[in-house]
Amino acid sequence: MFKFNNINLDIWTETYGISFYLTYLSRWPDLCCVQEAPNGHMMGYVIGKAEGHGQDWHGHVTALTVAPEYRRLSLARKMMSLLEMVSDETYKGFFVDLYVRCTNSVAISMYEGLGYSVYRRVREYYGSLGLGRASKDEEDAFDMRKPLSRDPHRRSVRANGREFVVSAHDVS
């Protein structure tokens, strides 16, 4: 946390309180990972957790971010595959899911490329970025999922997820 300024000063990355980071580290340290450059600078990190009951038991990506100067190097792809691997092998989850702003088209197409698909659209999940472009898309989130080896029949995903809308109150 003493070294993440180059990443967290970027507008897309939120800086949380101590308890946020320590909660994740004290419960799911193996779903949290930092990538460092050879010179010791932080390039990016991922924070995740395992949650849900029964068939819904899954890995969740809470934060995934890469510093501006280390973008376009497939770092996010590598961190996602680590998180999927741990969710699959250590936690035996059925799928991995994540939320993304509907406007963040770069991220959405990257996740689609990694095998994720939209499961549902969550209304007003995010706060406004406060930049004066109050559009619905900015505050709504897509819940995107990718099935793991425990879900060979792909029960955790559906094809028409973009039309499936729920309110933010209905999700955890």
Add this chain to the structure above:
Amino acid sequence: MSTALDRQIRPIYDALDTQSNKSAVLACNKVLKKQPNNVLVKALKALALVRLQKVEESLLLADEVLAKKPTDDGVLTAMMHVLRGLGRHSDIVAMFETAYKQHPQNEDLGTQTFFANVRVGNWKAAQQVATKMHKQFQDDRYLYWSIFSAVLQANDMATPEALRPVLLKLALRLISSGNTPSYFNPDRFYVHLLILRELEMYDDAATLLNHEIGQKICETSLVCDEIRRDIMKLKGACKQEGEQAKVKILEKKDRNWLEFLSLLDATFWDIASTSEPASEDVKAAVTEEIAKTRKVFSEAATVDGLKDRSGLLALLELEKRTKSHGLWTDACEIRMMAENYFSQFGDKACCYEDLLPYLAFEGEELEQWTSFLNSRKSFDTPDTLQRSINVYKLLRYNLTSAELTPELELARAQEYIKVYLDGLKFGVNLPDTELQPADDFAILVGHAYVSLWKLTGEESHLQSAAATLEYASARSKQSYRIRLLLIRIYHLLGAPALALDHYRLMNVKQVQTDTLSHLILSRAAMWSLAPLGDITYMSECMEASQIYMSNSTETAEFIARAFSTERYSQIIDFIEFEDRLDNSLQRDLMKVEHVRMRVAHEPLNAELVDMELIELKFIFDRIHHDNRDFEVIPNYQPRCQPSFNEQTLPLKPPGAGWLSAYLKVYIRAFQELPLRERLVKKRQEEIDDLSEDEKLFYEYTLALSEWVGPYHDYVRPPPSALLAEAAKSNDLKPGHPLKSMAAAANGSATNGHSKKDEEPPAVKESPELIPKFFDDMKSRFDAVISGTALPSELLHIVATTQEAYLLFALETVRFKPNSIIKQYKFGQLAQSFKDLRVKASSILNEMSTVLAKLGEEVATPDGRKAFVQASSSIQDSSGFDHDFVLGVAKKTTDARKQTYEGIAKGLAKVVKNHS
């Protein structure tokens, strides 16, 4: 609990849950009327009171509850929060221990007792509790609690050296006594490995690691893999690791940089592992290894192509190490590798930082490299723009001192501006949340102008830098890197308000305040208008200090939680994190800044002195960690020049020595007791950390307290009374002084002059150093005014003089009342004080008048015109809008005027208040 009682108590909990603490107190009183001995309600009332800051009442109630030795879960939980709020952490431990002793069968009480010890870092007691629990409840989890507590006790600085191996051996013995082997889960396995490593039992560790399950764990657990690498290295099994790494790189396509490092270490092992000069045979063998490794890395690079940069970077590192070990390598090898890397990854932003360690070229190599780069400039697409940015940065890095003339730098600045403005076309349609692709050219402009300022000493170059960077910042609103440069430049230009604006727009928060608040709070007292009642910087200090509060309330809890989820691998990190924040250098630097501003802001009364003294003494013996982040400030200056950070610091950044010097200054000034030797002693480390003016100031304060000290000693009430007072105050939580206490301290300081037996100390003339200091500062001030120094230097001199004046007032305030002068026959002394005060006042007043006049001059149309003219270079080259530059000129000169005038008025006010 009966339902009737439950009905009465529910509303109390509800009120507490919703933070309605006042109604919680009322609800408690209602129940207590009927049941005056209800312990739970008393505890809840104490909780509501402590939240209402009614510390004294809460203390009394809490003691009543504790005396009853509660064991009820609800009471204990409430009391835990009460005592935490009161800062009585050791009482929490005692409370749970007492409860657990009464009910040794209660597993939950045992757990709570263990956690209470964990929270305060009492590992020895924690270990004993866990051992007892393991015997009682036969759960391996408690066994590991006890094992890890022993490990932590061994790690603790307070544990004697000889005891450490004993504790670790005990821990190891305990592991083998468990019902399940340690590889039951990765974190227990980690604990086992950790103990073996600390005991240097590397072979045993290797046996565990080579076991099938051990290997499996290391594949998925990064922490176990990390300690595995460490152990293998310590064991000297570098070559074996290298072999494994080779397999991973080639067959599993593992691109973890640590694997590449393992292979590199293995390659040079035969040379690097001994201090003796290598024989020809060894050299030949290593050279052969190098060739093999080169093949591995080349293969990885070919397979990956553009997908991963590890292979090419490893090749560079290989050549660099080959050269540094004095083994033959073709002179052009590193350059060819760098060119190769650039050809593949030149259009990525990381290229510059990746290549930097390998580029210290000279002579012909440098020429070739430069011409290679020059042929790679192009500006057709966003990708080639990024490549050109890298070209310009890399060229700049290798400039020699001969190439850094003002003319050439100016030409460079103008070229950077041109390509920047051209490059803006690639970002025209981007939303304002995006960074402009050409931003880094503007940052280069800033660098070139700062370098020009350093070369020529002309302030105009800083103004040009500010104008260009403001322009870029308006086009790339999210670029924090541009703001970082502006913050530094505005401070140099004497416009701290603008620096603060940019800092606030960066939205620094939480733990970032520890690492980044230095940007605006280093020596903030020199910018502060506190004497005028402006508390901007004081509140910034308070806000930035919030993180230390949350650290002390939250982090320990997570150490306990990590025990409960058995995440041992995280605990050591959490403890280190807690310590680094708790003993952060920036934390206490801010504390001292706050005191310096407070002294200028408030009347110098006993309340201020007592409270600050306690806090300053509290931090005096800390061993500090410097968490400040200077790396985040971009640096593209040539390698023969200091970094941008170093160039733009108004003064050397305050370090541990500075802190120690200023702590001594203020503790001495606030001190009620005879000076202890270590407060008077100067250390070289302190002197080295001070600016020239601060050195004079430091000498001055020493002379002052040495001179005034004996009179204080004579007048002050007997030390025993004060000691008792101090002991009482120390029991209180710092930051929550009780009003009655402050009043008591006040009383004893003024009422206690019973006539003493001995004669008053002979009145001595003031040491020469004291008046001389003020004269020196005056001549420093005059010299700077007539020279070309920056506003920041001027303000530093003024602030130091003002601080000296305030300290003089602080040290002599006791001798002001006529009654004291009469009683102790201090007439002559009072006269000396008065003479000095008059002298210092007149100097401060003079400074004030000159500053006010300067402020007037700077913000006139003429002043702005001078600014615009100074920045003519950026307009000539680019058609930068004249009005835009004028706008920046107005903002900057207005801000400087505001600062000058504010500080001038502040000086006058300080003089008036204390004369």
